[in-house]
Amino acid sequence: MRILFLTNLYPPVVMGGYEIACANVARGMAARGHEVRVLTTWSHLPLPVDDPAWVHRGLDLHWHLPHRSSDATVDMRDLHSAVCSSYANTLHLLDSLRGFRPDVVYVWNLIGIGGAAMLDLLNQIGVPWVLHLMDRVPVEIASSTPACVLGLFDAQGSALYARAHIICMSQHLLDEIETMSGIIFAQGADLVPGAADVSAALPHEPYLRDGIARFVTAGAVVEHKGIDLILQASARLKAEGLAFAVGVFGDGELPCYMDMARAMQVDDRVCFLGSRTQPELMRLYAGYDAFLFPTWEREPFGFAPVEAAGCCTPPIMTRNCGASERFVDGVHCFKIERTVDDLTEAMRCVAANRADLARIGRAAQRLVATDLSFTRCLDRIEAILRAHTHPWSQAAADDPTLPLLAFLKHNLSVSLRFG
Amino acid sequence: VREPLRVAHLTPAYFSPDSVVGGGERYVYNLVQSLCTVRGFEQCVFAVGAENMLFEHNRIPVRILRNESPLPGAMDAFSAALWRDLRGFDLVHVHQSLTLFGAYTIAIVRSLGIPVVGTDLGGGENALMLGRRGLELLDGALSISRYAHDLIARYFSGHHEILIGPVNTDHFLPTAHVTRDRRTVLCVSRIMPHKGIDRVIAALPSGLRLVVAGRVYHESYYEMLRSMAEGKDVRFVHDADDTVLLELYRTAGLFVQASTARDVYGTAVAKPELMGLTTLEAMACGLPAAVSNTGALPELVPDPRFGRVFSGQDDLTAILREVAEGVWPRPDAAALARAHVVEEHGMESIGRRLAAFYRAVLARPRRSG
Numbered sequence: 104m105r106i107l108f109l110t111n112l113y114p115p116v117v118m119g120g121y122e123i124a125c126a127n128v129a130r131g132m133a134a135r136g137h138e139v140r141v142l143t144t145w146s147h148l149p150l151p152v153d154d155p156a157w158v159h160r161g162l163d164l165h166w167h168l169p170h171r172s173s174d175a176t177v178d179m180r181d182l183h184s185a186v187c188s189s190y191a192n193t194l195h196l197l198d199s200l201r202g203f204r205p206d207v208v209y210v211w212n213l214i215g216i217g218g219a220a221m222l223d224l225l226n227q228i229g230v231p232w233v234l235h236l237m238d239r240v241p242v243e244i245a246s247s248t249p250a251c252v253l254g255l256f257d258a259q260g261s262a263l264y265a266r267a268h269i270i271c272m273s274q275h276l277l278d279e280i281e282t283m284s285g286i287i288f289a290q291g292a293d294l295v296p297g298a299a300d301v302s303a304a305l306p307h308e309p310y311l312r313d314g315i316a317r318f319v320t321a322g323a324v325v326e327h328k329g330i331d332l333i334l335q336a337s338a339r340l341k342a343e344g345l346a347f348a349v350g351v352f353g354d355g356e357l358p359c360y361m362d363m364a365r366a367m368q369v370d371d372r373v374c375f376l377g378s379r380t381q382p383e384l385m386r387l388y389a390g391y392d393a394f395l396f397p398t399w400e401r402e403p404f405g406f407a408p409v410e411a412a413g414c415c416t417p418p419i420m421t422r423n424c425g426a427s428e429r430f431v432d433g434v435h436c437f438k439i440e441r442t443v444d445d446l447t448e449a450m451r452c453v454a455a456n457r458a459d460l461a462r463i464g465r466a467a468q469r470l471v472a473t474d475l476s477f478t479r480c481l482d483r484i485e486a487i488l489r490a491h492t493h494p495w496s497q498a499a500a501d502d503p504t505l506p507l508l509a510f511l512k513h514n515l516s517v518s519l520r521f522g
Numbered sequence: 523v524r525e526p527l528r529v530a531h532l533t534p535a536y537f538s539p540d541s542v543v544g545g546g547e548r549y550v551y552n553l554v555q556s557l558c559t560v561r562g563f564e565q566c567v568f569a570v571g572a573e574n575m576l577f578e579h580n581r582i583p584v585r586i587l588r589n590e591s592p593l594p595g596a597m598d599a600f601s602a603a604l605w606r607d608l609r610g611f612d613l614v615h616v617h618q619s620l621t622l623f624g625a626y627t628i629a630i631v632r633s634l635g636i637p638v639v640g641t642d643l644g645g646g647e648n649a650l651m652l653g654r655r656g657l658e659l660l661d662g663a664l665s666i667s668r669y670a671h672d673l674i675a676r677y678f679s680g681h682h683e684i685l686i687g688p689v690n691t692d693h694f695l696p697t698a699h700v701t702r703d704r705r706t707v708l709c710v711s712r713i714m715p716h717k718g719i720d721r722v723i724a725a726l727p728s729g730l731r732l733v734v735a736g737r738v739y740h741e742s743y744y745e746m747l748r749s750m751a752e753g754k755d756v757r758f759v760h761d762a763d764d765t766v767l768l769e770l771y772r773t774a775g776l777f778v779q780a781s782t783a784r785d786v787y788g789t790a791v792a793k794p795e796l797m798g799l800t801t802l803e804a805m806a807c808g809l810p811a812a813v814s815n816t817g818a819l820p821e822l823v824p825d826p827r828f829g830r831v832f833s834g835q836d837d838l839t840a841i842l843r844e845v846a847e848g849v850w851p852r853p854d855a856a857a858l859a860r861a862h863v864v865e866e867h868g869m870e871s872i873g874r875r876l877a878a879f880y881r882a883v884l885a886r887p888r889r890s891g
Contacts, residue, residue, distance in 0.1 A: 227633050251590050254602025255629055262605065504632075504659055511656045512629050515622075518650075519592065 107205035166215030189217030273425030301413035316454035324355030329397030388414035413471035415464035534623035546643035556873035570599035597621035621646035667818030687867030696808035704775035718780035777804035808856035828859035
């Protein structure tokens with residue numbers, strides 16, 4: 104298959120699991136012999152020497168900008184370009200459709216590149232496309248754009264997505280999108296969970312070595328991931344005299360949380376260890392007893408706990424986050440309400456050696472090696488893409504007036520919104 | 523192409539006190555009626571209004587879509603419901619194509635892949651459609667005069683037809699029962715400076731009577747006209763309904779349309795007369811016409827036996843003197859005027875040519891790569 108990936112970010116520029124997953128799947132598809140092209144935004148970071156030639160970084164990014172303007176109108180213009188329409192990016196997509204002639208367009212995160220106009224273009228041309236949801240992209244598009252502007256792109260209701268095949272990483276995310284936006288995916292959706300490749304995972308070290316419970320968490324160091332809950336629970340455990348340590352991997356609001364840890368006098372127990380690559384983390388997880396994942400309830404899934412579970416490190420996770428659909432409480436993980444009390448009790452249970460960590464770790468590893476294995480998920484994605492591929496009129500992409508139509512829509516969207 | 527062809531007419535407003543009572547809105551209904559004289563078409567009119575509504579006008583369905591525009595102007599109205607409602611139509615005719623309504627609507631129709639034709643009825647000059655070449659998204663342009671054609675010709679390179687009219691010549695027709703007053707000069711228009719009514723009053727010789735029929739849209743101009751009319755035989759009729767208007771057409775001796783591109787106050791007027799329907803209606807009633815050389819008006823009177831064109835005050839004065847002296851128009855002018863309108867601008871004539879234009883557009887889609 105000729106697969107055109109469309110994504111806002113691509114390594115080395117990443118914000119989270121969405122972009123990393125996209126890159127993993129793109130590499131996986133290329134490794135399976137498919138002809139792949141990735142259309143994404145520029146990278147301000149040095150590219151790795153093995154950066155594939157099929158990654159085209161021609162799109163502009165209107166989101167995740169280092170500076171925010173004090174002028175609200177400037178911010179709104181950026182937001183408009185980010186979620187609704189960026190004319191240059193729409194033209195880049197058109198050029199890729201004309202030049203690459205994909206069998207299918209595989210759409211990932213669109214925030215930052217003017218998603219509504221791009222999806223509208225795909226619909227006009229009639230090229231088959233698959234949308235892989237790992238976050239509530241349709242909600243962001245619908246809620247950040249006035250209805251009259253959405254109407255230009257047939258994006259007021261579900262129609263913008265009606266021709267797409269939908270892949271979603273959790274029912275939880277699907278429900279959230281449908282509830283918050285009113286968009287209904289009447290065509291159905293394939294649930295493909297977050298996955299991990301544990302082929303290079305190390306054997307797990309003995310649990311509670313030296314009587315010390317070693318907790319780990321990885322990801323963005325921000326409030327919604329529950330870092331403050333971890334600090335509060337750590338303070339309680341310390342006060343109880345339990346022997347434990349917490350390693351926090353990742354970037355984010357590090358100064359804030361380091362200060363907080365110091366203020367709560369747990370800086371001797373909680374260490375902020377900075378970012379690590381995925382392979383590095385997979386090696387490190389083998390030395391920890393449990394993975395802390397007290398994330399917010401709208402977490403679409405969460406790759407890090409899956410990767411940890413794949414290394415026999417059982418996750419302690421929010422009961423109703425996306426990943427919890429795949430893990431059984433007491434079998435593969437420990438589920439908690441997202442409270443300090445619940446998190447403390449789960450950590451206490453581990454630290455006091457009241458949980459059968461080895462059994463749960465093995466079950467978790469088995470789950471990831473089977474249902475949540477990257478290879479198995481890639482098989483499913485490949486089958487879905489192949490099933491959704493159908494002949495399309497490539498002459499439609501060659502219509503010489505398409506740039507003019509996109510220009511008209513873009514400028515109408517701007518003038519309706521900003522006068 | 524299968525028949526009957528399903529044609530949707532899209533207009534920002536519809537002819538009604540609930541919407542807009544204007545020439546552009548009436549034109550749409552007239553054009554639809556003209557195509558009814560030809561077999562092989564099904565039509566529907568879509569307009570934008572305060573609420574969703576469906577009714578019939580002369581057995582043509584008229585669907586009103588709820589306005590979604592944040593802007594107050596009638597020509598800025600639009601509805602995204604067209605994405606759904608236009609499915610199944612073979613051709614869409616967007617009226618007022620140079621307005622925000624036109625731009626928004628053409629974007630939707632074009633995205634749906636339906637061949638689209640546009641007509642400027644004078645409601646706007648949207649820069650995206652003109653200078654930025656949005657008009658090139660049309661598969662065809664229908665202009666209501668050569669003048670209207672020339673205004674957009676440099677922005678549109680596709681199939682471009684000119685159809686002046688239609689006029690309902692079954693309604694606007696002379697009657698043998700009424701005697702014409704050859705000394706009555708008739709002006710029918712909104713009372714606004716660019717209509718040049720001041721020029722007619724100034725040129726009116728003794729011995730001729732002037733009847734000005736139209737609502738006042740510019741009070742100070744109207745006051746000026748009343749002042750100019752003192753000592754002359756001038757009557758203003760502000761509440762003429764269709765019956766009264768027809769009566770005026772049938773009883774007057776000459777119709778004058780004196781519109782100007784620069785009004786009495788020195789103000790330049792864009793697109794002063796794209797067509798001049800009242801002139802054609804008057805001529806259909808057998809009324810000879812004198813028109814200014816403004817906009818499309820000269821195109822309406824190609825034969826000096828029933829129509830004259832004046833370029834300035836002296837010209838108009840001379841023509842009215844000939845009328846007063848009985849030199850012009852000749853007795854056969856009424857029949858000639860009527861025959862010309864029926865043949866060139868009547869419902870059947872326009873309907874036939876409109877059908878041919880639509881079919882030509884469908885036969886030559888512009889969008890293939």
